[in-house]
Amino acid sequence: MKVANLLKIVLITTIIYGCSKEKNKITNASDYNSYLNISEDKNIKLAESEINFWQKKYNADSNQTSYLSQLAFYYTSLFEATFEVNHLYKAEELLLKANSELKYSEVRAIRALAKNYITQHRFKEALILANKALKIGEGFKETQKLLFDVNMELGNYTEAKKNLSKFYNPEDFDYLIRMAKWNDHIGDLPTAITLMEKATQKAELSEDKTLKIWSYSNLGDMYGHAGRIEESYAFYLKTLKEDKNYYYALKRIAWIAFSHEKNTKEANRIIDAIAQKHNSPDFKLFKAEMAEFDKNEADKTKNINDYFNALKSRNYGVMYNKYNAILYADNKKDAAKALEIAYEEIKNRPTPESYDLLAWANFNLGNTKKALDICEKHIINKSFEPDINYHLAEIYKANKMNDKIIPIKEDLLSSIYELGPNMKEKIEKL
Numbered sequence: 001m002k003v004a005n006l007l008k009i010v011l012i013t014t015i016i017y018g019c020s021k022e023k024n025k026i027t028n029a030s031d032y033n034s035y036l037n038i039s040e041d042k043n044i045k046l047a048e049s050e051i052n053f054w055q056k057k058y059n060a061d062s063n064q065t066s067y068l069s070q071l072a073f074y075y076t077s078l079f080e081a082t083f084e085v086n087h088l089y090k091a092e093e094l095l096l097k098a099n100s101e102l103k104y105s106e107v108r109a110i111r112a113l114a115k116n117y118i119t120q121h122r123f124k125e126a127l128i129l130a131n132k133a134l135k136i137g138e139g140f141k142e143t144q145k146l147l148f149d150v151n152m153e154l155g156n157y158t159e160a161k162k163n164l165s166k167f168y169n170p171e172d173f174d175y176l177i178r179m180a181k182w183n184d185h186i187g188d189l190p191t192a193i194t195l196m197e198k199a200t201q202k203a204e205l206s207e208d209k210t211l212k213i214w215s216y217s218n219l220g221d222m223y224g225h226a227g228r229i230e231e232s233y234a235f236y237l238k239t240l241k242e243d244k245n246y247y248y249a250l251k252r253i254a255w256i257a258f259s260h261e262k263n264t265k266e267a268n269r270i271i272d273a274i275a276q277k278h279n280s281p282d283f284k285l286f287k288a289e290m291a292e293f294d295k296n297e298a299d300k301t302k303n304i305n306d307y308f309n310a311l312k313s314r315n316y317g318v319m320y321n322k323y324n325a326i327l328y329a330d331n332k333k334d335a336a337k338a339l340e341i342a343y344e345e346i347k348n349r350p351t352p353e354s355y356d357l358l359a360w361a362n363f364n365l366g367n368t369k370k371a372l373d374i375c376e377k378h379i380i381n382k383s384f385e386p387d388i389n390y391h392l393a394e395i396y397k398a399n400k401m402n403d404k405i406i407p408i409k410e411d412l413l414s415s416i417y418e419l420g421p422n423m424k425e426k427i428e429k430l
Contacts, residue, residue, distance in 0.1 A: 024260060024261050024262075025261060026229055026230055026233050026256055026260060026261065027233060027253060027256055027257050027261065027263075027266070029266065031237055032237065032240060032250065032253055032270075034244075035240050035244050035245075035250060036250070036269075036270065036273040036274070037273075038244055038245060041081055041245045041277060042244075042245065043077065043080075043081040043243070043245055044078065044081045044082060044245075046077075047074045047075075047077040047078040047081060048078065050070070050074040050077075051071060051074045051075065051078070054067050054070045054071045054074065055071060058071065065098050065101045065102055065109075068094045068095070068097055068098035068101075069094075069095070069098050069108070069109055069112060071091075071094050072090075072091040072092075072094040072095045072098070072112060072116075073091075073112070075087045075088070075090045075091040075094065076088065076091045076116065076119075079091065079119075081245065082277075082278060082279060083278050083279040083280045084279050084314075085279075085314050085315065085316055085319075086314070088116065088119060088120065089315075091116055092113070092116050092117075092120070095109065095112055095113040095116055096113065099113055104132060105136065107133040107136050107138045107139045107142075107143065108139070110129050110130075110132055110133040110136075111129070111130070111133055111139075111142065111143065111146050113129055114126040114127075114129035114130050114133070114146055114150070115146070117129065118149065118150060118153065120317055120318075120319060121317065121318045121319050121321070121348065121349075122317070122318070122348075123150055123153045123154050123348060123349050124154070124348065124349075126150045126153075127147075127150045127151070127154060130143060130146045130147045130150050131147075133146070134147065140166075141166070141167040144163045144166040144167045145163075145167060145174055145178065147159070147160075147163040148160050148163035148164050148178050149178075151163060152181065152182075152185065153349055153351075154349050154350070154351070155349060155350050155351035155352065155354075157185070160182070161182070164178060164179065164182060171202075173199050173202045173203060173206070173211060176195050176196070176198055176199035176202070177195075177196065177199045177214075177215075177218070179195050180192045180193075180195035180196040180199065180222075183195065184222070184225075186384075187384035189222065189225060189226055190226075192222060193219070193222045193223070193226060196215070196218060196219050196222055197219065199215055200212075200215040200216065200219050203215040209242055209243075212242050213239055213242045213243050213246060216235045216236075216238045216239040216242065216249075217235070217236065217239045217246070217248055217249055217252070219235050220232045220233075220234075220235035220236045220239065220249070220252060221252070223235065224252070224255075224256075224417065224418065225418055227414070227417060229256060229260050229417065232252070232256065233253065233256055236249040236250075236252050236253050236256075237249075237253075245277075247274045247277070247278045247280075250270055250273075250274050251270075251271070251274065251283075251286070253270060254266075254267040254268075254270035254271050254286070255267070255286075257270065258286075258289075258290055258293070258420070258421070259416075259417050259418075259420050259421055260417055262293075262421060264290040264293060264294050267286075267290060268287065268290060271283050271286055271287060279310075279314075281307050281310040281311055281316070281320065282307070282320075282323065284303045284304070284306045284307035284310060285303070285304070285307055285323060285327075287299075287303045288300045288301075288303035288304045288307070289420055289422060291303060292422050293420075293421055293422055304327065307323075311324075318344065318345075318348060321341050321344065321345050321348075322345070322353070322357065324337075324338075324341055325338045325341040325342055325345065325357040325360075325361065326338070326357070326360070328341065328361075329357070329360045329361045329363075329364045330364065332364050332365075335361055335364040335365045336361075336365065338357065338360070338361035338364070339358070339361040339362070339365065341357065341361075342354065342355075342357035342358035342360075342361050343358065345357055346358060350378075351383075352378060352379045352382040352383035352388065353383060353385070353388065355374055355375075355377075355378035355379055356379055356383070356387075356388045356391055358374055359371045359372075359374040359375050359378075359379065359391060359392075359395060360391045362374065363391070363394065363395050363398065368395065368398040368399055369399065371395045371398070372395050372396075372398075372399050372401075375392055375395055379392065380392065386411070386412060386415035386418050386419050387419060389408050389411060389412060389415075390408075390412055390419065390423065390426070390427065392408060393405050393408045393409060393412065393427075393430050394430070396408070397430055405430050408430075409427060409430050412427045412430075413427055413428075
């Protein structure tokens with residue numbers, strides 16, 4: 001082949017590759033750079049100021065139990081802004097004291113403690129408190145909303161549906177977002193999105209900043225699940241316009257850069273910037289996933305080790321059990337540890353997701369028939385999450401049930417964005 005022709009082929013290939021890469025390009029650093037360089041977090045400053053204010057009031061008059069609830073609220077806000085878990089435990093301590101002084105007679109204080117336990121993944125304790133609030137009777141609809149949230153986390157789906165019917169109101173924001181969650185749970189994502197869009201419109205009409213932030217970020221997630229990446233990106237930017245320090249939206253933009261655009265350099269830049277201000281250990285897992293994509297095993301191992309060290313340095317309770325179980329199961333020599341965590345999760349919340357951890361641990365220990373039995377009893381047609389479907393497909397393959405893999409494989413290939421690019425090769429090998 002003549003050199004001129006070879007150069008022409010190389011040039012054409014480069015142009016095609018460049019156009020393809022540009023076609024996938026959605027993020028633009030100029031859209032969000034300013035949010036990466038904010039030195040002061042107003043949410044943290046406000047929470048600290050309010051804590052100081054209410055602590056002084058409580059010190060002056062310790063008979064005012066309501067001050068404890070105010071303090072707990074702002075410690076929770078501080079936790080959300082920093083992910084410093086000790087702030088969450090401080091809020092729990094204050095709410096326990098408030099409820100004790102009130103002899104568990106005030107539903108708002110009871111519900112606040114239940115919500116704290118939900119954040120800690122202590123769902124059974126949250127359910128006991130929610131039922132205690134229900135018996136008191138005051139604020140019936142608000143308690144039914146809390147019961148729906150807890151029962152969904154516990155896998156009590158029949159009860160959750162009953163709770164939903166108790167505060168039926170298709171014009172109410174709180175009803176719409178929970179109905180959206182229900183439809184997402186049963187695998188009807190289009191309906192879930194329609195409901196979330198309606199809820200978002202109501203949040204905008206109310207001009208409630210907190211509701212807008214929550215709605216925009218959740219709608220961004222749903223658009224991402226549906227493969228509507230440009231819309232997803234737009235709503236994360238809308239979230240950041242409402243709250244410049246909303247780290248979650250930046251994290252999801254980093255995911256778009258990584259999973260959709262395959263730009264690990266930019267995704268790492270975003271994560272490194274927000275990790276300086278936020279203590280979430282799962283940033284390390286994100287970086288490990290990107291290192292795997294870049295075929296940098298040393299960096300992947302380092303980030304996973306950093307993740308486990310972060311868990312050791314702070315007591316996160318059972319909040320990271322799912323991540324730990326998957327990490328241990330994927331490393332066959334640690335699969336027995338995954339089994340132990342899976343049983344703990346099932347005890348705490350017997351959901352299809354928890355049983356998936358048990359099935360996956362058994363699969364990695366070579367107990368493929370037992371893994372299949374767990375799937376047939378507790379998972380199949382009860383969850384539509386892509387990561388669970390991938391585990392199910394691998395378990396089918398190990399049990400030589402190849403006819404059942406084909407429809408799952410098609411769904412998985414359409415969910416690569418959600419699963420991450422590292423999964424593409426694994427899915428293609430099913």
